[in-house]
């Protein structure tokens with residue numbers, strides 16, 4: 186065995202208990218760091234997946250990238266008008282079916298049109314303002330999870346009655362409506378109609394479940410009093426992470442406002458970044474504290490071993506050899522702690538993942554965790570680095586020792 | 597005409613402080629191959645300090661020490677360590693062996709630090725050295741399993757590990773009984789007579805000093821007397 190390793194091994198072997206305490210310190214640090222990273226990244230991934238699942242990856246709306254020109258502006262070439270009532274009707278996406286067909290040729294994913302409307306929903310003497318969304322049941326299922334959230338009925342139930350509607354479960358409860366109840370819808374545009382409830386859905390998002398109803402495109406168009414209008418095309422890309430780039434291309438091609446989910450959720454995503462900064466700070470602090478134990482043992486050994494160090498130096502050992510002995514000892518403690526920490530961290534993560542929590546949003550749930558080799562490598566890297574720093578200072582002091590001072594004192 | 601192994605030129609060592617202490621003052625000295633030199637003097641006269649300076653363990657305040665005719669004043673700490681490793685061997689009053697290692701491993705340490713020999717040859721040479729000092733049966737023991745005289749013989753074996761031309765010993769028999777003293781002194785004498793080494797030993801024991809070839813007497817850090825005792829063998 187290498188001379189430095191031999192001496193280092195002899196030192197730690199003769200201080201087994203202290204060394205084990207230091208190793209346990211690093212192990213605990215590495216273990217908890219791994220668990221924490223698994224938990225934080227797990228919940229983050231779970232959160233993003235939920236987000237990506239629930240939202241359209243890209244939403245193309247009828248807002249033009251340029252502000253709308255007013256009709257008078259188009260007809261007359263004059264520079265300014267005063268006192269005219271602006272056109273407030275939403276223009277909608279022109280030739281929506283042709284636009285969809287054209288996008289479908291290159292966009293990797295599925296597209297579906299929808300119509301946004303607002304209506305007052307009346308049932309049994311109760312009035313509620315409701316978001317009414319017109320959808321195409323044939324393509325909706327490929328873009329959103331609505332189909333999987335149906336508690337009663339299916340998307341195709343919308344074909345069952347002439348004015349059929351699907352209600353969020355909270356909304357239905359509020360007004361006391363059930364499947365087959367007949368309700369009345371009155372839109373802001375002045376349209377009014379009778380509709381039949383054909384299904385109930387539960388998305389888990391309170392806002393949606395409390396205020397939304399789904400109807401066929403045609404029904405929503407009647408409420409908006411604009412035949413053939415479509416004011417949103419939603420896209421589900423095969424790779425959610427590619428949404429931003431695809432969205433940019435769609436915007437350029439169609440001239441309509443196209444927003445990816447990343448852009449729509451920018452605030453949330455930056456909150457996640459902040460959370461990660463916090464997490465890595467805490468993980469770093471845990472590992473730093475763990476390295477205090479390493480510093481303690483190496484410092485103790487150098488103090489106990491001053492005489493041996495003086496002997497080695499008088500024999501002709503170089504300073505860097507002496508330094509290397511103690512740095513190797515610190516690294517050995519760090520490495521042993523890290524390897525045990527992998528096991529400890531893995532078990533902690535497993536334990537955490539198996540706990541069941543009851544959350545107000547859903548039924549029994551497991552804490553989402555993410556297993557990643559990177560967490561193990563990162564924790565090991567930081568543990569080794571801090572061990573090295575912890576060992577460096579006592580090692581340097583040992584190497585600087587003047588052998589004559591010790592030899593004189595010992596005789 | 598052979599080259600001087602160690603040469604001291606006007607070597608002075610003063611310890612700084614509120615009251616500076618002069619350990620060694622203005623010493624000139626030439627040590628040749630195959631010499632057997634006693635350094636004597638009253639307690640506290642600076643014998644050990646002189647030996648540390650000659651052995652490059654300490655740096656003179658003024659003057660210089662030459663090893664093999666080369667000045668060591670401008671050497672880096674690493675270069676001085678290299679000289680100690682290859683050209684000098686130390687034996688102290690206290691044995692100064694590493695307690696956790698077997699005596700074979702202790703003797704092997706300087707050879708391993710030098711790294712010139714393969715591991716097997718190192719162990720073989722360590723065992724051979726121990727054997728030649730009558731310690732062959734003890735080679736697997738640790739220092740605390742040996743008597744004082746035996747430990748001191750191990751220390752001599754270790755000093756010889758890299759086959760240096762000079763052995764510097766600071767009261768090597770100072771804490772030994774008369775039988776052990778005779779054994780260790782016999783070994784040192786044989787190093788000069790049989791192996792051609794130079795041995796410089798600090799000693800209180802005037803009987804031993806009388807059996808050596810040259811005696812350097814130090815008083816108050818100065819060289820009071822330097823004379824041949826008997827003609828070198």
Ligand SMILES: Nc1ncnc2c1ncn2[C@@H]1O[C@H](COP(=O)(O)OP(=O)(O)O)[C@@H](O)[C@H]1O
Pocket residue numbers: 593611617618619637638639640641642643644645646
């Ligand atoms: N670090 C020190 N501080 C102050 N005085 C010292 C120190 N080291 C040695 N001395 C003094 O220097 C003198 C020479 O010491 P030393 O060389 O050990 O003498 P010797 O070996 O002849 O007994 C002694 O008087 C000793 O007390």
Ligand SMILES: [Mg+2]
Pocket residue numbers: 643644645
């Ligand atoms: Mg002395």
